[in-house]
Amino acid sequence: MKHPRPPVRRAPASPFNRPRTATTHAFSDPRRIVSLALQVLRKAGREHPADSVLRDVLRAQAALSPQDSHEVTRAVFAYYRWLGWTREASSPDEALRLAQDCDRRFARDPGSFPDEDLARRAAPEWIAQEMETTPAWLRSLQGPPRLWLRTRRKDLERVAQELEECAPPTIKGCFQALEYRGELDLFRTPLFHSGAFEVQDIASQIVGHWCDPKPGETWWDACAGEGGKLLHLSDLMENKGMIWASDRAAWRLLKLKRRAARAGVFNYRSAPWEGGERLPTKTAFDGVLVDAPCSGVGTWQRNPHARWTTLPSDVHELAEAQLKLLRHASRGVKPGGRLIYSVCTLTRSETSGVARLFAESTPGFAPEALPAFPEAERGNNNEAWIWPQTNRSNGMYVAAWRRAGSA
Ligand SMILES: C[S@@+](CC[C@H](N)C(=O)[O-])C[C@H]1O[C@@H](n2cnc3c(N)ncnc32)[C@H](O)[C@@H]1O
Numbered sequence: 001m002k003h004p005r006p007p008v009r010r011a012p013a014s015p016f017n018r019p020r021t022a023t024t025h026a027f028s029d030p031r032r033i034v035s036l037a038l039q040v041l042r043k044a045g046r047e048h049p050a051d052s053v054l055r056d057v058l059r060a061q062a063a064l065s066p067q068d069s070h071e072v073t074r075a076v077f078a079y080y081r082w083l084g085w086t087r088e089a090s091s092p093d094e095a096l097r098l099a100q101d102c103d104r105r106f107a108r109d110p111g112s113f114p115d116e117d118l119a120r121r122a123a124p125e126w127i128a129q130e131m132e133t134t135p136a137w138l139r140s141l142q143g144p145p146r147l148w149l150r151t152r153r154k155d156l157e158r159v160a161q162e163l164e165e166c167a168p169p170t171i172k173g174c175f176q177a178l179e180y181r182g183e184l185d186l187f188r189t190p191l192f193h194s195g196a197f198e199v200q201d202i203a204s205q206i207v208g209h210w211c212d213p214k215p216g217e218t219w220w221d222a223c224a225g226e227g228g229k230l231l232h233l234s235d236l237m238e239n240k241g242m243i244w245a246s247d248r249a250a251w252r253l254l255k256l257k258r259r260a261a262r263a264g265v266f267n268y269r270s271a272p273w274e275g276g277e278r279l280p281t282k283t284a285f286d287g288v289l290v291d292a293p294c295s296g297v298g299t300w301q302r303n304p305h306a307r308w309t310t311l312p313s314d315v316h317e318l319a320e321a322q323l324k325l326l327r328h329a330s331r332g333v334k335p336g337g338r339l340i341y342s343v344c345t346l347t348r349s350e351t352s353g354v355a356r357l358f359a360e361s362t363p364g365f366a367p368e369a370l371p372a373f374p375e376a377e378r379g380n381n382n383e384a385w386i387w388p389q390t391n392r393s394n395g396m397y398v399a400a401w402r403r404a405g406s407a
Pocket of ligand 1: 222252325
């Protein structure tokens with residue numbers, strides 16, 4: 001079936017999807033940019049994440065040029081990135097201006113921000129209870145992350161050639177990844193609409209390689225969401241075998257359906273699952289991936305608003321939810337099959353804390369060694385952290401087990 005290309009629209013702005021344009025235009029109105037940024041700041045809050053408010057505000061500005069949308073996005077994200085430096089400002093306008101100054105100064109001269117200052121201001125105090133807040137990590141929070149593409153295996157060279165301004169990553173084993181350094185709005189390119197690539201952070205791509213599914217196997221992506229990792233698993237399986245996708249958000253599974261059609265992924269089926277004891281299928285799987293909901297601390301450089309809205313109580317609630325999901329999903333692993341737990345967060349309560357509680361309370365699963373990736377820090381043999389500062393990527397944690405017995 002042919003899938004028509006969607007109408008060309010302004011790409012919604014977000015740290016993942018920066019409005020980009022190859023042409024520059026000379027008529028920016030700085031007052032309008034500031035006024036739109038302030039509109040976002042006024043509406044954003046714990047219940048209204050800044051990136052989604054920003055999308056709505058920009059969507060309502062049909063006449064705004066991509067360049068100006070980009071400037072509004074930059075201003076909003078600078079505001080939250082530097083909030084710890086601007087709290088004493090007399091008004092939101094002044095805070096915004098100070099934050100933009102800090103952003104420019106950090107890009108020009110990062111050393112002018114001493115480590116002690118970053119330790120006090122770049123992240124909320126409570127995070128030090130949950131992870132080691134090294135100077136390198138804190139610095140990584142203040143600069144822009146890199147933009148990574150995951151190409152379909154057969155399209156790697158074509159994408160690199162046609163998009164230009166792509167750099168292969170230095171990470172051995174991430175053979176489908178390209179870092180994009182250009183200015184195009186990627187979501188409008190014919191290559192994107194042909195399914196030749198997805199925007200996917202390199203840390204998430206490493207998770208796919210750690211799963212390492214083989215053609216013909218049967219996998220369950222238990223928290224598949226919009227399918228970022230599922231599409232990768234399918235490509236690694238050469239579209240052969242079967243992947244079950246489940247999630248409690250039906251709208252996410254619908255988005256996955258559209259993405260799968262674009263990528264030409266046909267070896268999957270989806271079913272809703274709330275995370276309870278009753279699994280969506282009786283199938284016993286070669287591999288189960290639990291890419292669990294988490295506090296997202298590993299994405300704080302992309303999403304600086306979340307630094308100030310995430311609470312310690314969220315971390316604890318999410319850790320409990322992850323443990324439950326892991327225990328329940330583990331029942332779908334066949335004897336000899338593998339269970340992979342991943343989260344884009346770095347708090348101890350969620351990551352290693354959940355892995356330890358799972359191992360202590362679930363008999364029949366032995367730690368399964370993860371293949372070495374030079375950029376990942378291995379803890380126990382079966383767990384690894386990817387730190388944002390290593391590649392200017394997201395931070396991730398992964399742990400793996402194998403179920404006792406043979407298939
Ligand atoms: C980290 S996201 C998954 C991202 C996805 N795997 C990807 O690579 O694009 C976590 C997902 O877990 C889902 N989720 C949250 N609570 C759940 C539950 N109790 N049962 C099943 N899914 C849940 C969320 O809707 C969300 O889509």
